[in-house]
Amino acid sequence: MREDGVYAAMVRRGMTRRTFLRFSAAMAAALSLPAAYGPRIAKALEAAPRVPVIWIRGQACGGNTEALLRAANPTAANLLLEVLSLDYHEELLAVAGADAASPLAGLASRYPNGYYAVLEGSFPTGAAGAYCLIGGRPAVDVAREVATGALLTLAVGSCAVDGGAPAAPGGITEAGGIGKVLTGGNFIALPGCPANPSNLAAVIVHQLVAKETMPTDLAHRPLAFYGNLIHNQCERRPHFEFGEFALEWGDQGAQRGWCLYKLGCKGPETMANCPDVRYGEKISWNVSSGVGCIGCHSPSFWGAMGPAYRRLPSPLPFLPNLTTDLVGGAMVAGIGGVAVAHGVGMTIRFKRYKAQDRRAKAKAAAEAASATETPPTAEPEAAAGTETAAAGTGER
């Protein structure tokens, strides 16, 4: 056991061995590892050094901090961050003024063994970054400074990952996520509104234990948390397969806990482990409490996953109330209408040409009759027959 390590700090803060083991088992579960990995994680944590964390917040509601403070394994997750020595976090700082900003000065000399950077919230670049200042400096510059020197950067919450609500269509601050802060790819993205604190804790534990970054997808999201479809893990999935859907909020189906697919649940579109880890001390998540998923773990979800209570967005972005059913139905009906109208036109035209042909034939027959001085009624069938053939071949 390292005296300056994680476990030692936990013990100093009054954590029992039993709680520590339970925490290790919970982390194994969060990392989708078998239970056998719990003791191994405990062993690795005993030897793990403390790593300081700098938590920078840009434009955000603070929801990720709130979620963290009410985490599923509250004591453990909080303790973890405490033993991680959360050196800078604006909401949780006791000091103020120049003292508060001191951890940000001379990061490299202050933390020779490195530190973790956690970014929360989006970082505006409009008006030279004046929309969000930290200690009088643009937040994006502070975040870039902190993240560039960090061992690992974690973008926590949708705002930090891709700009979230401040970067949604209509935003004026030219906000962006970690893409505006870091040019390289050495970060882990934990999108979500809020990101699940269990996942945050598990990322850090994985980093301490395995000493390598978790495997991630193309969007830098750890596959252990963002590798499964919510729809495939959902407790209401059987109702989906049985065709049992809530049709309106509060109707019989909703009261029976049927599938929320028809009310616009984005579970079939969203990759996250919400059904497993849940929120609020693991009590519930939104589908459990009767509201569909809004896809908040998806990239740019404010723009891409709306409207929240409909299956699909409008096919024409400038007319947001349209549905594909309406547009498609109108298109099919329109083509059907054109076909009917065209058919009527063709019939009229066909009759007109037939009458024209008949007149032409009668005229030709009359001319032939006057030329040969035979009665015009002599051979009308034969004349008509040859005329038809002539018309048929000659016209084309």
Place this chain on the structure above:
Amino acid sequence: MAAIPHHVDLNPPSEVTGESIGSMPIYVWEVPVRATHWLIVTSIVVLGATGLYIHAPYLVPSKPVDASSVMASVRFWHEIFAIVFSLSVAFRFYWGFVGNSFASWRQIIPHRREQFYWLGQMAKYYTFRRRHPVPYTGHNHLAGLAYTVVSIGLFAQVLTGLLLFGWIMQAGPIHLLFGWGSAVPGGIQTVRLLHNILTFLFLAFAIHHVYSAVLVDIEERNGVLSSMFSGYKNIKIGQTVEALGLVGEAPEETAREHEVDD
């Protein structure tokens, strides 16, 4: 290149058709063309019905039921016919390179000057400015253009379907090849939107397709409807664009006399 009809059946036409002396049956649609056509028709019907159910489930039981896995069955059949559909589209695509001249991509995709000329003539016919449809043995070129557009739609529908399937599957070869739905601008919802809108495009096209086939069948008396079963079209001798020698050369002079004088 002159698309000279081959597989000419030399039975006396009067015996075969019992109708116009000047026409003869010509083998136009080969078996793979007809087979893929009807497989695609069947698939579109099944996929349309099941797909619209998956999009907006309209059969919802009023009370809990036991083991009537409606959505599961509908999705199962949607996926089975998606395979039939994809393979049919793929095979028809392949046949566009090895089939006869009527099945060839050369007749379907307009790319030569006279094809655009005849395409314009057919458009004139549809807008009442030309009396008779363009006498063509295989596809007329306006139809060819329509099939080019629809083919792009078919491929797009197969691709978006595979992206959605790869999204749901999470593992396996489909996910490996088509698991990049999130990389599409706007994410997987855009893929879903496209997949849904294309369904309506096919429904609209089906209306137009059947209407035009019936119209040309009535106008031409060439048995275009039954040709999709038998493979034979009843072509009037010496009247097709091919037989008139109008393929492969500038057709303006010869064609002018075919237009309506009024």
